[in-house]
Amino acid sequence: MNPKSKTTAITGDPSSACSIEATLDVIGDRWSLLVLRSVFRGNHQFSTLQTELGIARNLLSSRLARLVENEVLTKVEYQRRPKRYEYRLTGKGADLSQALIALMNWGDRWYASGKAPTILTHRSCDAALEQVVVCTACGTDVGPTAISSRPGPGRRT
Amino acid sequence: MNPKSKTTAITGDPSSACSIEATLDVIGDRWSLLVLRSVFRGNHQFSTLQTELGIARNLLSSRLARLVENEVLTKVEYQRRPKRYEYRLTGKGADLSQALIALMNWGDRWYASGKAPTILTHRSCDAALEQVVVCTACGTDVGPTAISSRPGPGRRT
DNA sequence: ACCAGTGGGTTTACAAAATAAACCTTCTGC
DNA sequence: GCAGAAGGTTTATTTTGTAAACCCACTGGT
Numbered sequence: 210m211n212p213k214s215k216t217t218a219i220t221g222d223p224s225s226a227c228s229i230e231a232t233l234d235v236i237g238d239r240w241s242l243l244v245l246r247s248v249f250r251g252n253h254q255f256s257t258l259q260t261e262l263g264i265a266r267n268l269l270s271s272r273l274a275r276l277v278e279n280e281v282l283t284k285v286e287y288q289r290r291p292k293r294y295e296y297r298l299t300g301k302g303a304d305l306s307q308a309l310i311a312l313m314n315w316g317d318r319w320y321a322s323g324k325a326p327t328i329l330t331h332r333s334c335d336a337a338l339e340q341v342v343v344c345t346a347c348g349t350d351v352g353p354t355a356i357s358s359r360p361g362p363g364r365r366t
Numbered sequence: 367m368n369p370k371s372k373t374t375a376i377t378g379d380p381s382s383a384c385s386i387e388a389t390l391d392v393i394g395d396r397w398s399l400l401v402l403r404s405v406f407r408g409n410h411q412f413s414t415l416q417t418e419l420g421i422a423r424n425l426l427s428s429r430l431a432r433l434v435e436n437e438v439l440t441k442v443e444y445q446r447r448p449k450r451y452e453y454r455l456t457g458k459g460a461d462l463s464q465a466l467i468a469l470m471n472w473g474d475r476w477y478a479s480g481k482a483p484t485i486l487t488h489r490s491c492d493a494a495l496e497q498v499v500v501c502t503a504c505g506t507d508v509g510p511t512a513i514s515s516r517p518g519p520g521r522r523t
Numbered sequence: 524a525c526c527a528g529t530g531g532g533t534t535t536a537c538a539a540a541a542t543a544a545a546c547c548t549t550c551t552g553c
Numbered sequence: 554g555c556a557g558a559a560g561g562t563t564t565a566t567t568t569t570g571t572a573a574a575c576c577c578a579c580t581g582g583t
Contacts, residue, residue, distance in 0.1 A: 424532085449530090
């Protein structure tokens with residue numbers, strides 16, 4: 210589009226040459242992930258979100274609109290007369306759980322000094338969860354230094 | 367600290383009541399994660415990062431300073447006369463790989479239409495990787511709807 | 524000796540985004 | 554017919570981000 214490729218940054222266009230960038234185009238601002246965390250926790254109404262987060266109302270409004278536009282949330286009328294709306298996660302939104310869990314775990318490891326503020330469990334077992342990266346071939350847990358990166362079929366640069 | 371708890375938002379203080387918030391206090395702005403992605407990819411110099419990302423130089427400067435201050439990166443003099451520096455991931459920084467992978471995977475699933483721009487592999491197997499959340503008790507892969515959340519020992523609210 | 528080029532920044536002027544507070548609208552229940 | 558709740562929008566102000574210019578130390582070429 211631009212000959213000198215100015216659009217390397219946050220472009221607002223999720224069809225990026227990098228999937229991290231694509232993701233950040235949707236949820237990579239100061240508030241979106243906090244809004245989503247709150248929705249994951251069960252807050253679905255505008256007022257509740259606003260109070261819990263302390264976000265300015267106009268910003269919350271625009272963030273929710275953007276998340277709805279990007280199909281991460283849906284706006285559902287849960288009452289008529291007076292009309293009341295709530296925001297629910299779509300499948301795509303729920304699929305962000307892995308990312309939120311990764312961010313939470315990092316915060317736990319480096320800022321919670323062994324005492325996590327929130328613990329996630331398997332609903333049926335009530336046991337703790339663990340997030341791992343595994344090799345689809347050998348099945349072993351792969352740490353950051355054993356990871357290699359190569360261009361895939363969607364590479365555009 | 368503040369009686370009416372105004373500090374629910376992005377406070378710049380990672381010792382938050384929520385680990386997601388703590389994490390976002392460190393890397394939750396428009397650029398930090400993109401800078402880190404670039405460092406993960408092997409770009410360690412100021413100029414290289416600036417050119418690759420298209421970020422304003424003063425912003426890159428302040429982001430790098432903040433990441434160094436928070437011990438995500440270290441600034442290493444790799445040459446004297448003239449002095450040249452490079453930025454390297456610390457252990458804490460490398461530990462963000464899970465989060466970057468989660469964000470990348472989400473982008474792959476929802477914006478790459480089956481063709482990932484980048485593929486991560488197990489260095490020794492050359493096979494694809496998979497990120498999963500597993501139960502420490504039953505060992506099964508736990509999807510977003512089977513996850514339960516409860517307050518942990520570090521809860522402060 | 525001079526000058527261009529490289530690396531790693533800082534300063535400055537300007538534009539965009541965030542914040543806080545006030546305001547608006549529709550409806551209910553008293 | 555008034556207060557209060559829900560879900561916003563408008564407005565003024567402050568904070569951030571952006572782009573371009575500039576600075577400094579040094580090297581290698583002429």
